[in-house]
Amino acid sequence: MGAKEKRNRNKEEFRREILNSARDLFIDVGYEKFSMRRLAEKINYSPTTIYLYFKGKDDLLLAICEEVAEQFLTKLSHIRSVQSNPYEALRHTMLYLVEFAFDNPNHYKVFFLTRPDVYGTHEEFMNRESMARNSYFEFRKIVQVCIGAGKLRPMDIDVLTQVLATAPHGLITMTLYQNSFPWIDRKVLATTLVDGLLRGFQQ
Amino acid sequence: MGAKEKRNRNKEEFRREILNSARDLFIDVGYEKFSMRRLAEKINYSPTTIYLYFKGKDDLLLAICEEVAEQFLTKLSHIRSVQSNPYEALRHTMLYLVEFAFDNPNHYKVFFLTRPDVYGTHEEFMNRESMARNSYFEFRKIVQVCIGAGKLRPMDIDVLTQVLATAPHGLITMTLYQNSFPWIDRKVLATTLVDGLLRGFQQ
DNA sequence: AGCAAACATTAACGCAGTTAAGTAATAGTA
DNA sequence: TACTATTACTTAACTGCGTTAATGTTTGCT
Incomplete structure (x- = not known):
């Protein structure tokens, strides 16, 4: 076994290699079929080795x-x-949310539809740095500007933000999971939803 | 083993008994922890017995x-x-969709977020009788009436139906799965979404 | 040379869905 | 009544999963 050069590599570097392979495998076989054992086989290490670099499967997926x-x-x-x-910015943001999900369906599934408690309690989520939290703040900021500019009705900022941010997810999850259903073209649905929704909150 | 009276029971009857126990267990321990083995233990039969009445786990869950x-x-x-x-009917329908999901979160997860292909191809879905298909038709009918009555903008009926039907699912999936996030009261979000959305498609 | 840390492995545990083979009881028939 | 076929159910096993404990092996340091 050519296990010599395996040693010549620092920890951080190897962690990244695993992460890269994991990402590839994840995108390749999808969330449902991704497993630690498969990943181990792919990188030619035993499954337990991965546990020296990641706490477990959840930790690994979260990193991805x-x-x-x-x-x-x-x-x-x-x-x-x-x-x-600002109105166009909000519109494009919402459309991008949908587009992003369609482009990264597997990531989407892990990110939004599994392990509901990786971020801890409400307080921990709001205080601890995370991409999810920061994305919400970013989204909220755009909504805020729209209200400030008189483009949208003045109302509770978090209510409006959460409504606008979650609605597109319905389109995403349904078209992503209900493959048997004869959906209209997703892009058409997305623009119709976003335009209709924003229209409903204009003043 | 008092295996005598087990015989005095016809097939259909026993199938229903299993289904009832499965439903109870399912609601009790949730989707993630439901397993054939647990169910078998609960009904005091070996796991394989269940397979004499249901094709497999998916079949069982779908029946539930x-x-x-x-x-x-x-x-x-x-x-x-x-x-x-008709407008109020549509409004109540959408609100009920959300309420229903909140009341039956485990069913919702199975129904909408697992096994994307239980209903076969698009054609099979549209032709074969199923609750899912019939629900869509029912929803569509209400939207149709709204357009006919001049309450909503005249536009492609399926586009509008799919937009109105999917948007609430976003609220549902997010509040159901992202437990770390400090959501505003779900009822408030639901009414805000539905009213805003419908307003956006009024003429 | 001896030792400790670092790195990776094998073996195993407990859980899952599912299949194959076997057993016991019943019903039907000659 | 004796033989047979069917029905109802079980035991054992296969494959696969995430994960842990114990073990071995290589490397660098003193």
Whole structure:
């Protein structure tokens, strides 16, 4: 066994290698079929080795998700900085949310539909740094500006933010999971939803 | 073993008994912890016995879900028959969708978020009788009436139906799965969403 | 040379869904 | 009544999972 060069590699580096392979496998075989044992086989190590670098499966998946969540968050700020019209910024943000989910269905499933308690209690979630939390704040900021600019009705900022942020998820989860159903083109549904919803909250 | 009276029971009857126990266990321990082995223990039979009455776990869970889906569908027709105002009927239908999910979170998870292909292809879904399909038709009918009565904008009926039907699911899945997040009261979010959304499609 | 830390492995536990083979009791028939 | 086929159910086992404990092996340090 050529186990010599395996040693010449520091911890952080190897952790990243595992993470990369995990991401590939995850995207390749999907969330349902991803397993520690498969990953171990792919990287030619025993399953237990992974546990020297990650606390467990949840920890590993969360790491994968934080990766793409960072992408997501970056894009959100980008949209806000590019669009001078706050209403258009919000609209594009919502549309991007849907597009992002369609482009990363497996990440989406892990991120939103598994392990409900990885972020701890409400307080811990709000206080501890995380991509999920920061994304919410970013989204909220855009909504705030829209209300401030008189584009949307003045109302409780968190109620409106949560309504606008969650509604697209319905479209996503349904079209993602209900494959038997003859959905209309997802892009059409997305724009119809977003435009209709925002129209409903204009003043 | 008092295995005598076990014989004096016809097949259909026993199937129902298993189904009842399964439903209880399912509601009791939740989707994640439900297992064939646990169910077998609960009904004092070996796990393999269940396979004489159900094809497998999926089949069993689907049977449980069709049960409550029937409840759901009954309520939908009821709402439509009680409400003379079509707009109010639609509004109540959407609100009931959310309420139903909150009342039956485990059923909801199985029904909407697992096994995407139990209903086969698009064509099979549309042609074969199922509670899921019938519920969609029922929902669609209400939307149709609203458009016909001039309460909602005239537009593609399926696009509008799918948008109105899926949006609430976002609220549901998020509040159901993201327990770490400090959500506003779900009822408030639901009414805000439904009213805002419908307002956006009024003419 | 001896030792401790680092790295990786094998073996195993407990759980899951499911299948194959076997057993005991009943019903039907000659 | 004796033989047979069917029914109802069980035991044992297979594959796969996440994870832990114990063990071995290599490396660098003193």
